[in-house]
Amino acid sequence: MIDLLGPLFLLLMVVCALAALNAKDLLSAVTIFGAFSFFSAVYFVVQDAPDVAFTEAAVGAVITTVFFVCAIQRTSEDDQ
Amino acid sequence: MIRRLTVLLLAPALVVLLQAAADLPEVGDSTAPAFAHVAPYYLAHAHEETGAANYVTAVLADYRGYDTFGELTVIFTAGLACLLILGVCDKATPGRDGA
Amino acid sequence: MSLLAPGQLQYALAALLMLTGLYGMLAKTNLARKLMAMNVMQVAVIVFFIALAVRSGGSPPIEIEHAATQIEPAYANPLPHALMLTAIVVSVSTTGVALALLVRVHRRFRTLDESKLLDRLRE
Amino acid sequence: MRSTFGSPVLDAAARLLAPFMWLFAAYVVIHGHESPGGGFQAGVIVAASIILLRLVRGRLAASVLTSRDALTLACLGPLLYGGIGIASFFFGGNFLDYGVFPFPMEPSEVRAMGTLGIEIGVAVGVAGVLVLIFDALARWEDGTL
Numbered sequence A: 001m002i003d004l005l006g007p008l009f010l011l012l013m014v015v016c017a018l019a020a021l022n023a024k025d026l027l028s029a030v031t032i033f034g035a036f037s038f039f040s041a042v043y044f045v046v047q048d049a050p051d052v053a054f055t056e057a058a059v060g061a062v063i064t065t066v067f068f069v070c071a072i073q074r075t076s077e078d079d080q
Numbered sequence B: 001m002i003r004r005l006t007v008l009l010l011a012p013a014l015v016v017l018l019q020a021a022a023d024l025p026e027v028g029d030s031t032a033p034a035f036a037h038v039a040p041y042y043l044a045h046a047h048e049e050t051g052a053a054n055y056v057t058a059v060l061a062d063y064r065g066y067d068t069f070g071e072l073t074v075i076f077t078a079g080l081a082c083l084l085i086l087g088v089c090d091k092a093t094p095g096r097d098g099a
Numbered sequence C: 001m002s003l004l005a006p007g008q009l010q011y012a013l014a015a016l017l018m019l020t021g022l023y024g025m026l027a028k029t030n031l032a033r034k035l036m037a038m039n040v041m042q043v044a045v046i047v048f049f050i051a052l053a054v055r056s057g058g059s060p061p062i063e064i065e066h067a068a069t070q071i072e073p074a075y076a077n078p079l080p081h082a083l084m085l086t087a088i089v090v091s092v093s094t095t096g097v098a099l100a101l102l103v104r105v106h107r108r109f110r111t112l113d114e115s116k117l118l119d120r121l122r123e
Numbered sequence D: 001m002r003s004t005f006g007s008p009v010l011d012a013a014a015r016l017l018a019p020f021m022w023l024f025a026a027y028v029v030i031h032g033h034e035s036p037g038g039g040f041q042a043g044v045i046v047a048a049s050i051i052l053l054r055l056v057r058g059r060l061a062a063s064v065l066t067s068r069d070a071l072t073l074a075c076l077g078p079l080l081y082g083g084i085g086i087a088s089f090f091f092g093g094n095f096l097d098y099g100v101f102p103f104p105m106e107p108s109e110v111r112a113m114g115t116l117g118i119e120i121g122v123a124v125g126v127a128g129v130l131v132l133i134f135d136a137l138a139r140w141e142d143g144t145l
Helices: A002-022 A026-046 A050-075 B002-022 B039-050 B055-063 B065-086 C006-027 C031-053 C078-109 C114-122 D008-033 D039-063 D067-091 D107-137
Strands: none
Touching: A002 A026, A002 C006, A002 C031, A026 A050, A026 C031, A050 C031, A050 C078, A050 D039, A050 D107, B002 C006, B039 B055, B039 C078, B039 D107, B055 B065, B055 C078, B055 D107, B065 C078, B065 D067, B065 D107, C006 C031, C031 C078, C078 C114, C078 D039, C078 D107, D008 D039, D008 D107, D039 D107, D067 D107
């Protein structure tokens, strides 16, 4: 049962990555990318790596998303 | 058209990566080479040598402290690069620098 | 030619994740989306290393007092964890630099689309 | 200073959350020897709290930590790390050899103290750099640092 959790979350990560890359809106793509980071953090917890999971949850799901949102907000002002 | 072609190029890459994955030891195999050399030493001696029950901290900050120092330097350089690229410190051209 | 065993499913999925990132880098035209795909590739590499470190029936690499149970716990390999910890933090700072470059490119050329960017570079 | 930030909900959330985030960061870096955590995580948490204040308050949040302060912190982190590394030269050790510090403790405890010192350096450096990158990316229009 536990052996299936790792591949399950990896599969969810692949789905999230494809959804983020194919989303219409750039902002929703960033949101789905945050979900991708969170699934990777859960995967690291399942694989006995709590340190890496902690860092990934703090960095990938918070800081990277905020950076992306800031950059997209600055680059989408008058994109013709 | 070109996009279809690039996606087509991914198929051989997938075959190569799967072939490489088939040669790796199975996930969770305790006899894998990754557990043979330095990891048992860390697990056996880290607590009495460094006083840290968390082995990751012991490896990160003590056994491989020099690595972490270089890594902190990389982060610091990235921060400085951000400042320089966006020209935050330019007093001559405040706000809009046109480039 | 050896076939993929069930225990190697995670490596195969990590390879699939890697190729998802590669597909995004190749096929997407928006530079911000390309950067997202690059991050996906980084996470794929991290996933691969973490999958190398895991031990079946093991525990996280934090020492526990095993006075109650006399079984020696099988800790995961702490070395890939430490290396990937630094890799994650480096990846966020490189993402910051890449986003700064993106903002700069947009300020100069008023677009982030690859084909439009090439057109404006030729002008 | 009782100025309101955005809406009352955001205001209360940011005000209440920030001190606890700093407390949690201190716990993470000090207790990093026994539990998951360490310098990187603590630095990221501190940076997240400051970025939260900036997102909610706008430019008023510069009173918490200006960009120049963040630059100072970002320089201070590697300096603290390298300083501890070089300080072990003076007691006859190698670079980053914390075992030689003359603290009245067990040898492993002395090493743990040295590790704690460089973890604090890492936390300070990472927090400063991340706040700096955020400020550079979300810069106010008049270009002040």
